[in-house]
Amino acid sequence: MKLSVIGCGYLGAVHAAAMAELGHEVVGIDVDENKVRALAAGTAPFFEPGLPELLASGVASGRLSFTTDMSAVKGAQVHFIAVGTPQKKGENAADLTYVDSAVDAIIPFLSPGDLVAGKSTVPVGTAARLAQKLDDAGSGAMLAWNPEFLREGFAVEDTISPDRLVYGLPAGDQTAPARELLDTVYANALSRETPLVVTDYATAELVKVSANAFLATKISFINAMAEIAEVTGADVTQLADAIGYDARIGRRFLNAGVGFGGGCLPKDIRAFAARADELGRGESVAFLKEVDSINLRRRQRVVDLVVDSFGGAIFGKRVAVLGLAFKPDSDDIRDSPALDVAVTLKGLGADVIATDPEAIENARRVHPQLAYESDLQTAVSGADAIVVLTEWKQFRQIDPVALLGTVTTPYVVDGRNCLDAVAWRAAGWTYQGLGRP
Ligand code: UDX
Numbered sequence: 001m002k003l004s005v006i007g008c009g010y011l012g013a014v015h016a017a018a019m020a021e022l023g024h025e026v027v028g029i030d031v032d033e034n035k036v037r038a039l040a041a042g043t044a045p046f047f048e049p050g051l052p053e054l055l056a057s058g059v060a061s062g063r064l065s066f067t068t069d070m071s072a073v074k075g076a077q078v079h080f081i082a083v084g085t086p087q088k089k090g091e092n093a094a095d096l097t098y099v100d101s102a103v104d105a106i107i108p109f110l111s112p113g114d115l116v117a118g119k120s121t122v123p124v125g126t127a128a129r130l131a132q133k134l135d136d137a138g139s140g141a142m143l144a145w146n147p148e149f150l151r152e153g154f155a156v157e158d159t160i161s162p163d164r165l166v167y168g169l170p171a172g173d174q175t176a177p178a179r180e181l182l183d184t185v186y187a188n189a190l191s192r193e194t195p196l197v198v199t200d201y202a203t204a205e206l207v208k209v210s211a212n213a214f215l216a217t218k219i220s221f222i223n224a225m226a227e228i229a230e231v232t233g234a235d236v237t238q239l240a241d242a243i244g245y246d247a248r249i250g251r252r253f254l255n256a257g258v259g260f261g262g263g264c265l266p267k268d269i270r271a272f273a274a275r276a277d278e279l280g281r282g283e284s285v286a287f288l289k290e291v292d293s294i295n296l297r298r299r300q301r302v303v304d305l306v307v308d309s310f311g312g313a314i315f316g317k318r319v320a321v322l323g324l325a326f327k328p329d330s331d332d333i334r335d336s337p338a339l340d341v342a343v344t345l346k347g348l349g350a351d352v353i354a355t356d357p358e359a360i361e362n363a364r365r366v367h368p369q370l371a372y373e374s375d376l377q378t379a380v381s382g383a384d385a386i387v388v389l390t391e392w393k394q395f396r397q398i399d400p401v402a403l404l405g406t407v408t409t410p411y412v413v414d415g416r417n418c419l420d421a422v423a424w425r426a427a428g429w430t431y432q433g434l435g436r437p
Contacts, residue, residue, distance in 0.1 A: 001184055004029060004073035005080045006102045008039055008066060010155065010263065010332065011119060011148055012082030014051060016066075018159035020058035022188045028066040029073060039066040047331035047358040050156035074109045078181050079141075082119045082148075084263070085271070092270035094123055103130050112140025115181045119148045121208050121268055123275040127168060127201035142174045144182060145201050147208035152262065153329030160188075164195040168204020209275075212268040213288055218253040219260045220291040223298050226256040226435025230301075236435030237417050256435045258341065258389055258415040259298040261326035263334040266292070298434065299337050302415045303344050305432055306385055309411055315349035318408065320383040322376070323390025323416075324356035324363040331358035338389030339363055341415070345387075346370055355379035357392055383407045391418035400427035 001024045005016040008030040016028040030036050038045040042059035044052045058064030065072075073079055083098035099120055106116065116134060118127055122145075131143040145168030150158035167182050169175050179198065183190060190196065197207070226236040236256045244251025260266065269288045276285045307314050326336035333339050336359075346352040346369065353371045354363065360372045373379040376394065380386055380403060388395050396418050404410055410429040412419070417433045424431040 001025070001078065001181075002076040003027075003078050003080065003185065004076040004106075005082055006030075006070075006073070006106060007081065007083030007098070007120070008032075008035055009082070009084055010046060010048065010152055011150065012080070013039060013044070013046075013055075014048060014150065014155040014159050015080060015082055015119065015148070017051060017054040017058050017064060018156060019185070020061070020064035021054050021160065023063070024185070025063050026058070026065075027072045027076065028064070029068065029070055030066070031068060033068055036066045036068050047329075048155050049153065049329055054156060070105050071109055073106055074111075076114070078115045078117055078185055079106055079110070080117050080119050080146075085120050085122055085267075086263075087267040087270055091274070093274040094121075094267065094271035096122065096126065099126065099130070103133055107134065107137045107139050110134075110139040110141040113177065114139075114141040115144055115178055116141055117144045117146045117182065117185075119146055121147065121212070121264065121271075122205055123271055124202050124205040124209070124279075125275075127205055131170060131201070142170055142178045143201075144169055144178045145204040146182060147204055149208070149211065152332055153327060161192070162189055162194060164197065165189060166197045166199065166204050166207050168199055168201040171200070209268055209272045212265055213272055213285065213291075215253055216260055216265045216269050216295070217287070217291050219255075219265075220294040222254045222256045223259055223435070224294050227294075227297070227301075229435040233437050234435075235437060237433070255417065257298065257391075257417050258302050258337040258434065259295040261335040261337045261340075262330075262332060266295070266335045299340050299344070301434065302341050302387065302389070302413060303348070305413050306345060306350070306387060307348065309385055309413075309430075309432075314345070317350050317384040318382055319345050319350045319352050320380045320386045320407075321345070321352055321354040322356075322379070322386060322388045322395045323392060324354055325359035325390050325392075328390055328392045331356075331362055333359050333362045333366065336390075338415075339367065341387065341389055342370055343367055353379050353383075356390065357394055359390075377406060381406045384409045384411070386412045387415060388412065388419060389415040391416040395419075400424040400429055404428055 003026045005012045005028045008028045016026045020026045035045045042056040085094045088095040127145040229236040240254040273288045321342040323338040414433045
């Protein structure tokens with residue numbers, strides 16, 4: 001099938017490359033010339049395991065191309081909208097500027113019977129409005145909402161083998177043709193009996209935001225338990241193991257630590273709460289404000305632990321921050337708790353030196369005031385405290401005995417509860433986890 005993908009960020013670039021891998025002919029469009037140049041040359045403009053291979057083979061096969069020229073979408077039957085919906089400046093609501101301009105820009109190139117398939121995370125009600133826009137323009141094109149659930153770090157796997165597919169379809173005589181087109185796009189996953197939920201626009205839009213709201217709530221729940229553990233001497237990691245054995249609860253997304261960040265969870269719960277307010281149902285998701293507060297308190301907790309370890313006198317202390325990305329296997333620093341903590345410690349006068357296997361360049365662009373060091377050994381050398389904030393394998397595997405000789409003070413804050421506390425203590429370190437004695 002001939003497909004177009006509008007917006008080639010973490011979502012769109014992976015979607016385009018994965019669709020080409022599955023045999024479709026795909027053109028990716030983005031306004032960012034540098035990004036398009038890299039993608040067209042078969043190289044990934046951001047870190048995502050497996051993506052470089054997919055891009056290289058897709059571009060070499062001739063099935064995958066990238067351009068800034070919107071007219072290249074002509075002839076494609078399905079057009080995916082994969083642009084960002086960031087948080088509005090100074091507000092909690094989502095900024096839909098990019099979604100609207102993508103749809104406006106594509107309209108002149110649509111043919112009757114084409115399908116525009118929205119993938120971006122949008123406030124409920126957006127799809128109906130965009131469908132009306134396509135109608136008002138007399139495009140003859142249909143609209144579907146087809147949310148994406150990919151996780152960064154596993155984006156390729158999640159796109160090729162999704163755990164479910166959701167189609168939000170137009171009502172009336174467009175239902176069958178829209179569904180047929182999506183079934184052809186996803187023939188590979190459907191042949192493996194991937195669960196499929198066929199529904200209306202509003203449900204499809206809500207599936208995505210409620211999934212992210214649930215995940216954020218699960219993380220903040222365990223972080224709230226960590227706060228209670230901290231005043232009672234309990235261990236939140238053992239608590240998570242014990243409640244996680246209950247299949248109704250499950251152990252995944254019960255890792256207490258410095259909390260969630262990234263380009264999705266934080267802004268999606270805020271946008272959801274803002275949209276619910278607009279709909280007069282703010283009270284239904286008022287708990288999401290608490291979820292957000294718990295999450296942000298964990299960042300402050302890490303800062304407080306470090307400051308307290310110096311008896312409040314943090315000025316000039318050398319603090320090695322291990323991790324900048326919002327999670328491992330990603331170079332994404334959007335709303336990253338790690339970067340946030342690093343910047344706060346620096347603001348308090350600490351001599352912060354930060355390291356990360358992939359995210360240094362992105363972090364440097366936004367926070368040039370921080371000192372960065374790509375070599376882990378150099379970063380920790382002479383440190384008065386080490387703070388682990390992203391659970392990269394490289395950090396989890398650090399040998400605490402070997403590291404002992406390089407630091408000034410053997411003090412470690414494990415902001416992800418990802419180190420072996422027993423081994424670090426046995427090696428002579430003062431180990432401090434979150435929600436752990
Ligand atoms: C999320 C959703 O998982 C995905 O389905 C959706 O499509 C996009 O948003 P992503 O942002 O890639 O994906 O990251 P995710 O793996 O969900 O992690 C989000 C944040 O939560 C990270 O900062 C992570 O460190 C944190 N987290 C996750 C915890 O603090 N504890 C956990 O137990 C799990």
